[in-house]
Amino acid sequence: MKDAAPQTVYLRDYKPFGWRIEDVSLAFKLAPEATRVTSRIRFAPNPDAPAQDFFLHGEDVTLLRASIDGAEVTPEITPQGLRCAVPAGAFTWEAEVEIAPASNTALEGLYMSGGMYCTQCEAEGFRKITYYPDRPDVMATFTVRIESDMPVLLSNGNPAGSGDGWAEWHDPWPKPAYLFALVAGDLRNHPDRFTTRSGRDVELNIWVRPGDEGKCAWGMEALKKSMTWDEDVYGREYDLDLFNIVAVDDFNMGAMENKGLNIFNSAAVLASPETATDANFERIESIIAHEYFHNWTGNRITCRDWFQLCLKEGLTVFRDQQFTSDLRSAAVKRIEDVAQLRARQFPEDQGPLSHPVRPESFQEINNFYTATVYEKGAEVIGMLKRLVGDEAYAKALDLYFDRHDGDAATIEDWLQVFEDATGRDLSQFKRWYSQAGTPRLSVDEDWQDGTYTLTFTQVTKPTPGQPDKAPQVIPIAVGLLSPNGDEVVPTRILEMTEGRQSFTFEGLSARPVPSILRGFSAPVVLDREVPAEERAFLLAHDTDPFNRWESSRSLAREALLAMIRDGAAPDMAWIDALGRVLRDDTLDPAFRALMLGLPSQSELAQVLHEKGATPDPDVIYVATEAMADALAQRFEPMLDALAAQARVDAPYAPDAEQSGRRALGGAVLALRSRLDGGAAAKAQFEAADNMTLHLTALTCLIRAGAADLALGVFHDQWQDDRLVMDKWFGLQVAAAGPAEAADVAERLTRHPAFDWKNPNRFRAVLGALAMNHAGFHRKDGAGYRLLADWLIKLDPLNPQTTARMCSAFQTWRRYDSDRQALMKAELERIAARDGLSRDTAEMIGRILS
Numbered sequence: 001m002k003d004a005a006p007q008t009v010y011l012r013d014y015k016p017f018g019w020r021i022e023d024v025s026l027a028f029k030l031a032p033e034a035t036r037v038t039s040r041i042r043f044a045p046n047p048d049a050p051a052q053d054f055f056l057h058g059e060d061v062t063l064l065r066a067s068i069d070g071a072e073v074t075p076e077i078t079p080q081g082l083r084c085a086v087p088a089g090a091f092t093w094e095a096e097v098e099i100a101p102a103s104n105t106a107l108e109g110l111y112m113s114g115g116m117y118c119t120q121c122e123a124e125g126f127r128k129i130t131y132y133p134d135r136p137d138v139m140a141t142f143t144v145r146i147e148s149d150m151p152v153l154l155s156n157g158n159p160a161g162s163g164d165g166w167a168e169w170h171d172p173w174p175k176p177a178y179l180f181a182l183v184a185g186d187l188r189n190h191p192d193r194f195t196t197r198s199g200r201d202v203e204l205n206i207w208v209r210p211g212d213e214g215k216c217a218w219g220m221e222a223l224k225k226s227m228t229w230d231e232d233v234y235g236r237e238y239d240l241d242l243f244n245i246v247a248v249d250d251f252n253m254g255a256m257e258n259k260g261l262n263i264f265n266s267a268a269v270l271a272s273p274e275t276a277t278d279a280n281f282e283r284i285e286s287i288i289a290h291e292y293f294h295n296w297t298g299n300r301i302t303c304r305d306w307f308q309l310c311l312k313e314g315l316t317v318f319r320d321q322q323f324t325s326d327l328r329s330a331a332v333k334r335i336e337d338v339a340q341l342r343a344r345q346f347p348e349d350q351g352p353l354s355h356p357v358r359p360e361s362f363q364e365i366n367n368f369y370t371a372t373v374y375e376k377g378a379e380v381i382g383m384l385k386r387l388v389g390d391e392a393y394a395k396a397l398d399l400y401f402d403r404h405d406g407d408a409a410t411i412e413d414w415l416q417v418f419e420d421a422t423g424r425d426l427s428q429f430k431r432w433y434s435q436a437g438t439p440r441l442s443v444d445e446d447w448q449d450g451t452y453t454l455t456f457t458q459v460t461k462p463t464p465g466q467p468d469k470a471p472q473v474i475p476i477a478v479g480l481l482s483p484n485g486d487e488v489v490p491t492r493i494l495e496m497t498e499g500r501q502s503f504t505f506e507g508l509s510a511r512p513v514p515s516i517l518r519g520f521s522a523p524v525v526l527d528r529e530v531p532a533e534e535r536a537f538l539l540a541h542d543t544d545p546f547n548r549w550e551s552s553r554s555l556a557r558e559a560l561l562a563m564i565r566d567g568a569a570p571d572m573a574w575i576d577a578l579g580r581v582l583r584d585d586t587l588d589p590a591f592r593a594l595m596l597g598l599p600s601q602s603e604l605a606q607v608l609h610e611k612g613a614t615p616d617p618d619v620i621y622v623a624t625e626a627m628a629d630a631l632a633q634r635f636e637p638m639l640d641a642l643a644a645q646a647r648v649d650a651p652y653a654p655d656a657e658q659s660g661r662r663a664l665g666g667a668v669l670a671l672r673s674r675l676d677g678g679a680a681a682k683a684q685f686e687a688a689d690n691m692t693l694h695l696t697a698l699t700c701l702i703r704a705g706a707a708d709l710a711l712g713v714f715h716d717q718w719q720d721d722r723l724v725m726d727k728w729f730g731l732q733v734a735a736a737g738p739a740e741a742a743d744v745a746e747r748l749t750r751h752p753a754f755d756w757k758n759p760n761r762f763r764a765v766l767g768a769l770a771m772n773h774a775g776f777h778r779k780d781g782a783g784y785r786l787l788a789d790w791l792i793k794l795d796p797l798n799p800q801t802t803a804r805m806c807s808a809f810q811t812w813r814r815y816d817s818d819r820q821a822l823m824k825a826e827l828e829r830i831a832a833r834d835g836l837s838r839d840t841a842e843m844i845g846r847i848l849s
């Protein structure tokens with residue numbers, strides 16, 4: 001049950017809980033409709049806390065009995081929890097409650113998925129399991145007994161005994177309730193072992209449903225690589241005798257870092273060459289690493305309250321990005337991450353949902369697991385590392401682990417560690433955590449008597465609740481090239497602290513060409529009118545791979561804007577410059593594949609909006625198609641040579657080398673399919689022996705309008721594989737043209753295999769529609785209506801996934817008045833529903849505000 005009038009929680013109201021917990025004992029008697037949970041908790045007064053009533057969170061739980069020190073008590077029950085008179089000193093609380101996991105469709109708390117029991121407690125799900133102070137600053141050791149006839153019974157920590165129909169677990173590391181986990185089911189394991197560098201022998205398992213055993217090997221390799229990497233790079237070892245991962249089909253997000261018992265969306269762990277693409281393999285590797293890295297950044301050091309979420313998420317994303325760039329290609333990884341940031345975080349930061357990396361208030365914390373907290377949070381740490389240098393960063397991290405191990409910490413603690421380790425004053429840097437919005441950086445250049453001056457101006461537009469912005473510290477990585485293409489000044493970090501600030505370079509013999517914001521050294525928008533020749537020069541000569549890609553991107557963006565706004569023809573000068581890069585076979589195929597990618601239609605809409613124009617999704621679509629056709633025609637003579645360079649002769653491996661080749665091959669096939677009507681794609685579809693080639697070919701066939709047969713073949717071949725069928729559903733919507741996407745999605749929602757209660761399947765269809773820019777924004781509003789219909793249907797069952805998907809509407813003010821009115825009407829239709837969840841109500845309210 002949720003509040004009728006939603007309450008706002010404020011960071012400034014934080015106060016510690018009045019008691020400490022020494023140990024928690026839980027006993028579960030599992031039954032689908034009536035699970036009994038008994039808790040025994042030893043509370044002692046917290047000397048650091050102000051006086052307060054004894055209040056325990058609890059939602060959707062039925063209290064059967066409660067006692068204090070063995071004497072029965074009758075607490076006052078509210079929809080959010082219970083209040084009870086307690087003794088002045090330490091006491092033992094015991095309670096028995098009943099819950100119904102089989103009817104828990106929200107996938108939060110204890111629920112059932114595919115016949116197994118599992119839990120999801122972050123952020124505030126533990127209160128749906130039993131009465132407890134469900135807040136991250138209350139940490140305790142847990143002893144758990146599970147009674148069930150399921151063959152596999154798991155919880156956090158180390159096994160403490162088992163017998164027929166029961167098992168006990170003990171977790172010696174104090175942890176907050178959000179890291180609690182329990183799994184019970186008929187599961188198979190993929191076992192392995194790892195010896196830590198200090199000699200601890202750790203048993204590793206990936207647990208899956210029968211039939212999925214063959215899809216665990218990659219996840220296990222990724223886990224072992226993660227364990228080694230965290231020892232080598234951060235000096236962090238694993239701290240239990242056992243590490244379990246469980247795959248579940250019904251899951252709201254990617255995965256969860258529960259202590260010693262990570263629970264994964266099956267899409268984020270299961271893979272085989274036949275069923276998963278190269279992109280899936282890379283994503284699985286990074287999510288396994290992410291969850292594993294949380295063991296130190298999240299679990300051993302946790303968050304004081306949920307406003308500090310970026311303390312664990314920003315840092316852990318930063319760490320998983322470092323891991324992937326160490327294992328694969330750093331240049332490619334950086335380009336992918338920045339493209340993601342621009343696609344997901346920039347629209348958030350530049351629209352009604354904009355919030356600081358550390359928010360100051362929320363109604364529903366689940367709505368703040370955002371690209372801003374995660375990805376911008378990681379960028380902020382990257383900037384900190386750039387500003388203090390690698391050595392000081394390593395020193396600060398050692399101090400952080402030393403000083404805060406076992407703590408529930410804050411952003412203030414985090415920054416204090418850096419101040420103490422480096423002697424720097426970080427008070428201005430802290431604005432990155434408190435100020436929302438993307439700073440825009442403009443540049444003036446001056447050249448006089450051998451002195452070159454760059455003058456930067458930073459401006460951040462107002463965001464909800466923050467009309468005035470103060471200047472931020474911006475590390476601007478700059479290199480200078482001489483007119484002949486040599487680098488005359490290698491990368492230097494300019495540290496901008498003022499609203500407007502100049503930097504000079506002396507002793508140059510000729511006016512240089514600047515390469516600014518190398519490696520995307522800060523999460524800002526660089527507003528700089530650059531002549532096309534200068535961009536083409538950087539595209540050819542820049543030593544910084546990110547900026548080389550960026551030059552091409554900018555040229556493509558400007559060429560597309562000219563086509564959209566003025567009906568110009570595709571810019572042949574850029575296409576030819578790009579052609580020279582593509583032909584350079586000394587360049588990584590993965591990098592060349594990225595160079596062939598065009599800016600997304602949504603990004604183009606955003607840029608038009610910023611320039612004061614009203615984006616028309618149909619016109620943007622047509623221009624993008626015309627540009628792709630022009631690339632295909634111009635590059636036709638070299639497609640064979642490129643395809644040859646992209647060919648992989650070795651047996652399939654999802655490593656960076658092979659994936660890069662297949663990515664280039666895919667880009668080439670996409671161009672070729674514009675010329676041959678899909679003939680080459682058809683051949684590849686039939687010959688493919690891995691999912692990457694298979695799916696690339698199918699995408700090309702759909703776009704060429706030649707996929708009717710292939711879609712049927714694919715369906716019949718894969719109908720029993722849930723993860724592959726998600727691809728089958730999603731691809732048809734993603735690759736559909738603007739006129740058809742909404743109809744295709746609508747038709748798929750009537751397919752017998754459209755299990756809409758499963759978040760992966762729901763997102764495959766409706767999420768893909770929201771991402772198909774021109775299709776979603778179809779002028780008659782069919783896309784908006786279909787999405788709203790389904791969000792209304794899902795909300796009563798699964799508020800968390802519904803609320804996340806509302807963000808499809810966050811850009812509504814960009815568009816023309818007809819589309820705005822249509823989107824607004826759908827948002828209001830959702831908002832008017834009786835019993836709308838707090839999650840969705842908050843999202844719609846913010847989007848409309």
Ligand code: TRP
Binds near residue numbers: 369
């Ligand atoms: N902490 C998890 C991670 O970043 C994500 C997470 C938060 C989550 N809330 C969740 C996962 C709810 C599943 C459901 O790795």
Ligand code: ZN
Binds near residue numbers: 290312313
């Ligand atoms: Zn995380």
